[in-house]
Amino acid sequence: MPELAEVEWFRKQWDAGRGGEIVDLSLHARNRVFRGENVQELRKRLIGAKLLHSSARGKRMLFKFSGDNWLGIHLGMTGKIRVESANYRPANHDHLVLFQRDRALVFTDSRQFGRVRFHHGVDEPDWWRSETPEINSSKFDQKFVDQFLDRHWKAPIKAALLMQSGFPGIGNWMADEILWRAKVLPSRRIRKLTARERAAILRATKFVVRRSLETLGQDFSDPPRNWLIHQKWKRSGICPIHRTPVRHATVAGRTTAWCPRCQK
Ligand SMILES: [Zn+2]
Numbered sequence: 001m002p003e004l005a006e007v008e009w010f011r012k013q014w015d016a017g018r019g020g021e022i023v024d025l026s027l028h029a030r031n032r033v034f035r036g037e038n039v040q041e042l043r044k045r046l047i048g049a050k051l052l053h054s055s056a057r058g059k060r061m062l063f064k065f066s067g068d069n070w071l072g073i074h075l076g077m078t079g080k081i082r083v084e085s086a087n088y089r090p091a092n093h094d095h096l097v098l099f100q101r102d103r104a105l106v107f108t109d110s111r112q113f114g115r116v117r118f119h120h121g122v123d124e125p126d127w128w129r130s131e132t133p134e135i136n137s138s139k140f141d142q143k144f145v146d147q148f149l150d151r152h153w154k155a156p157i158k159a160a161l162l163m164q165s166g167f168p169g170i171g172n173w174m175a176d177e178i179l180w181r182a183k184v185l186p187s188r189r190i191r192k193l194t195a196r197e198r199a200a201i202l203r204a205t206k207f208v209v210r211r212s213l214e215t216l217g218q219d220f221s222d223p224p225r226n227w228l229i230h231q232k233w234k235r236s237g238i239c240p241i242h243r244t245p246v247r248h249a250t251v252a253g254r255t256t257a258w259c260p261r262c263q264k
Pocket of ligand 1 (some may be wrong): 239240241242243244259260261262263
């Protein structure tokens with residue numbers, strides 16, 4: 001499932017079409033990705049509009065078009081965004097294709113857990129607003145993290161890291177990477193964390209997000225070689241620090257990897 005850095009990379013794919021007018025579009029009106037949306041209005045308003053700019057927030061993206069039109073995309077499990085040539089013929093899973101004179105902007109999603117939303121209005125859509133600060137902003141600080149963790153004091157720390165209302169954009173692999181760096185077991189109960197461990201979790205979260213955006217988010221290149229992610233899915237995966245075999249179990253409903261020597 002795409003997490004923050006992958007989402008950022010996908011968002012930028014449509015930058016090629018900035019300033020370009022939508023001259024036609026193709027969509028699968030009855031597909032699940034459009035649940036609850038007025039696709040007639042989307043079609044009517046987007047044709048003739050220009051793509052202006054976009055932004056990402058956690059795992060969500062927002063594309064602004066001229067004429068006060070907004071398109072929100074959530075990639076879900078298997079959603080992807082890419083650019084094709086102007087004479088592209090949409091395939092089965094290309095649920096939304098925006099044609100410009102020189103290219104086609106494609107949203108594809110084989111498993112349809114993604115979502116496309118449309119809004120027409122001067123202000124950004126209600127569904128885009130969020131009380132949760134972005135991790136790479138200064139508002140995402142120890143005070144915010146502590147208050148969030150205190151509200152979920154019964155949960156294992158891995159579960160809290162997966163909550164988008166606290167750690168927007170973090171998913172399964174980033175959560176494991178963060179806890180490995182912070183030297184905290186994924187199954188540790190939040191109420192048992194020390195102030196030092198909470199500080200380590202905040203530090204590791206900021207670091208993993210920043211370095212992921214610099215690698216994956218820039219050009220889809222791999223995170224640094226010495227990260228846990230490269231070992232996580234291997235049967236014989238080892239801790240990048242001292243080569244202890246990595247352990248696996250289900251924590252918070254997700255396959256989780258950790259180093260029994262690093263993490264307590
Ligand atoms: Zn280790």
